[in-house]
Amino acid sequence: xxxxxxxxxxxxxxxxxxxxxxxxxxxxxxxxxxxxxxxxxxxxxxxxxxxxxxxxxxxxxxxxxxxxxxxxxxxxxxxxxxxxxxxxxxxxxxxxxxxxxxxxxxxxxx
Amino acid sequence: xxxxxxxxxxxxxxxxxxxxxxxxxxxxxxxxxxxxxxxxxxxxxxxxxxxxxxxxxxxxxxxxxxxxxxxxxxxxxxxxxxxxxxxxxxxxxxxxxxxxxxxxxxxxxxxxxxxxxxxxxxxx
Numbered sequence: 001x002x003x004x005x006x007x008x009x010x011x012x013x014x015x016x017x018x019x020x021x022x023x024x025x026x027x028x029x030x031x032x033x034x035x036x037x038x039x040x041x042x043x044x045x046x047x048x049x050x051x052x053x054x055x056x057x058x059x060x061x062x063x064x065x066x067x068x069x070x071x072x073x074x075x076x077x078x079x080x081x082x083x084x085x086x087x088x089x090x091x092x093x094x095x096x097x098x099x100x101x102x103x104x105x106x107x108x109x110x
Numbered sequence: 111x112x113x114x115x116x117x118x119x120x121x122x123x124x125x126x127x128x129x130x131x132x133x134x135x136x137x138x139x140x141x142x143x144x145x146x147x148x149x150x151x152x153x154x155x156x157x158x159x160x161x162x163x164x165x166x167x168x169x170x171x172x173x174x175x176x177x178x179x180x181x182x183x184x185x186x187x188x189x190x191x192x193x194x195x196x197x198x199x200x201x202x203x204x205x206x207x208x209x210x211x212x213x214x215x216x217x218x219x220x221x222x223x224x225x226x227x228x229x230x231x232x233x234x
Contacts, residue, residue, distance in 0.1 A: 002154065035220040037155075044205055044227050045147075045155065050220035056210075088155055092218050098171050099145070099157035 003028060004089055004102035011108040017077040020105045022089030024070050028100055032092045034072040036065055038085045039104075045088065049074060076107075084109045112136035114206050114225035121231045127194040130228045132206030139187040140164040143209035143217040146180065146191045148202040149227075156202075160209070160217045161189055169217070196232045203227040 005023040012018040022034065036049040047056050049065035052072065064075045072089055089102040117131040132144065146158040159170040161180040168180045179192045189206055205227050211219035 032218070037221075044224040045207075045221075046224070047210070047220050047222045050210060050222070056222060090155070090221075096172075101155040101157065104154045 002103040003093060003096065003100040004091065006087075006089060006102035006105045008103065009106045009108065011110055012076075012079045013110045014079055014081065016079050017075065018079060018107065019076075020074045020087050020089075020107070022072040022074070022102050024072070024091060024100075026070060027095035028070075028091045028093040029067065029072055030070040031094055034065065034067055035090045036072075036074045037088045037090065038083075039088065040085045048087070079109050081109050083107060112208070112223050114208060114223055116204075116206060116225040116228045119229040119231070121233065122196050123234055124196055124198060124232060126196050126232075127192060128196060128230050129190055129192040130204050130206075130230070132189040132191075132225050134187050134189070134208070137208075139182075140184055141213055142211075143213055144180075144182070144189040145207045145209060145217070145221050147205045147207060147221070149205070150199065150202040153202075158191070158204075162213055162217070163189060164213050193230075196230075198232050201230060201232045203229050 033051045037045040038048050039045040052067040053065040062078045087105045093100045113135045115133045140163045145160045161168045163182040177194045182189045206225040207221035208223040209219050210222035
């Protein structure tokens with residue numbers, strides 16, 4: 001069971017928006033910045049959002065991140081078929097003294 | 111461009127050890143921490159540990175203490191992880207990843223560039 005809780009699945013149609021949540025605690029999300037990764041089947045994860053809401057160069061502005069208290073969210077607007085992937089949140093946990101990942105959310109574009 | 115290239119797939123028997131390499135290019139190897147993450151089949155991501163290639167400093171996730179080693183060779187810009195006493199549930203894809211920020215800022219930044227992954231099969 002993951003320290004960070006994500007919904008196992010999410011879905012939307014092309015052009016729609018979807019939000020993926022990441023719930024943690026005061027020792028992780030509540031006190032450190034959250035990063036988001038996406039992973040296509042059979043490939044390595046790629047950084048999507050860092051420091052809660054920053055996009056690396058090359059990531060479209062359709063992707064945005066936010067954090068409030070012990071929860072973080074990834075929002076994707078204007079869904080495209082290529083967005084179909086697994087999405088993971090990650091954050092440093094001060095109590096566990098370790099990086100922790102959410103269990104992952106499988107996004108389906110219908 | 112910045113690249114992390116890992117060694118090829120491995121098949122090991124229970125109790126054996128596996129060593130995976132991660133050769134970096136396109137940036138200063140000693141300028142960024144390297145993290146190791148694994149992913150069991152059909153499962154999520156699990157952090158294993160980090161190494162500071164600049165001074166060899168390491169930190170392990172507690173569950174791997176005692177059978178997990180990380181090293182680096184600055185002469186060939188390569189980081190290594192070695193997991194010993196392999197069990198069936200160590201079967202996974204093992205990834206190395208670069209920490210985005212400079213090494214002086216510590217290992218707590220995002221993992222911005224990942225290796226392609228190395229599949230380790232553990233089977234008798």
